[in-house]
Amino acid sequence: MGVSKTHIFSLQHNELAQVAKVMAHPARIAILEYISKQEGCICNDLVDEIGLAQPTISQHLNEIKKIGLLKGTYEGKNLCYCINQERWLELQRAFQSFFSNINLNCC
Amino acid sequence: MGVSKTHIFSLQHNELAQVAKVMAHPARIAILEYISKQEGCICNDLVDEIGLAQPTISQHLNEIKKIGLLKGTYEGKNLCYCINQERWLELQRAFQSFFSNINLNCC
DNA sequence: ATATATTATCGTAATATTGCAATATTAAAT
DNA sequence: ATTTAATATTGCAATATTACGATAATATAT
Numbered sequence: 324m325g326v327s328k329t330h331i332f333s334l335q336h337n338e339l340a341q342v343a344k345v346m347a348h349p350a351r352i353a354i355l356e357y358i359s360k361q362e363g364c365i366c367n368d369l370v371d372e373i374g375l376a377q378p379t380i381s382q383h384l385n386e387i388k389k390i391g392l393l394k395g396t397y398e399g400k401n402l403c404y405c406i407n408q409e410r411w412l413e414l415q416r417a418f419q420s421f422f423s424n425i426n427l428n429c430c
Numbered sequence: 431m432g433v434s435k436t437h438i439f440s441l442q443h444n445e446l447a448q449v450a451k452v453m454a455h456p457a458r459i460a461i462l463e464y465i466s467k468q469e470g471c472i473c474n475d476l477v478d479e480i481g482l483a484q485p486t487i488s489q490h491l492n493e494i495k496k497i498g499l500l501k502g503t504y505e506g507k508n509l510c511y512c513i514n515q516e517r518w519l520e521l522q523r524a525f526q527s528f529f530s531n532i533n534l535n536c537c
Numbered sequence: 538a539t540a541t542a543t544t545a546t547c548g549t550a551a552t553a554t555t556g557c558a559a560t561a562t563t564a565a566a567t
Numbered sequence: 568a569t570t571t572a573a574t575a576t577t578g579c580a581a582t583a584t585t586a587c588g589a590t591a592a593t594a595t596a597t
Contacts, residue, residue, distance in 0.1 A: 349446075353443050378586080385545085
């Protein structure tokens with residue numbers, strides 16, 4: 324075996340885990356932070372900015388895209404994309420909600 | 431090749447990614463949520479609660495322990511532990527801070 | 538239409554993760 | 568000291584992730 328038993332967990336838990344998995348790599352954290360802090364759209368400076376090979380950056384971007392965090396135009400020369408704000412805020416709320424429930428009486 | 435190039439990223443990015451990696455599995459999300467919502471300490475009902483084998487739960491707990499989210503007694507019969515509140519709040523702030531910086535002018 | 542620049546995809550190697558059976562360790566109770 | 572119950576560790580198989588070279592696809596400019 325060795326495959327995640329996703330079926331025994333709730334949809335909510337699986338979704339939060341899936342988002343966390345995208346954030347579970349420093350390159351993707353760096354990419355997300357860089358894009359989210361740009362004034363407008365991104366145009367092909369990520370490879371220089373991050374320091375990984377172009378195919379690797381492309382793959383990381385694809386992972387981020389999969390959870391809906393990017394919008395814009397992706398393919399061809401001069402790609403132009405940015406953070407999907409609605410999704411960004413949605414994920415922010417998801418993490419906030421996860422962290423805001425904790426009981427304080429403890430050993 | 432095939433190993434993460436952690437050295438090319440900032441400490442902050444690596445640390446957030448490391449925490450996200452712990453959250454990147456539905457079992458660990460479920461475990462964290464369950465423990466954090468308990469009134470007091472946990473005493474050996476996680477295996478029934480989650481539905482994975484005992485060694486697997488033990489390994490997941492160990493991952494959570496590594497990032498400092500658990501405190502209490504871990505070994506032997508009747509283990510007794512709970513969420514480390516300080517660390518929990520620290521991580522909450524880290525995610526909050528990550529998500530709170532985003533520019534709104536976009537394509 | 539061709540050349541040029543940019544991003545995507547394929548293939549592959551190295552490593553990491555996930556899960557559990559078997560076994561070991563630990564601590565309390567008898 | 569033995570037994571018993573609970574957790575940890577080991578070993579291993581299946582799968583997933585990470586990275587990049589080579590190559591393909593895409594789009595703009597000439």
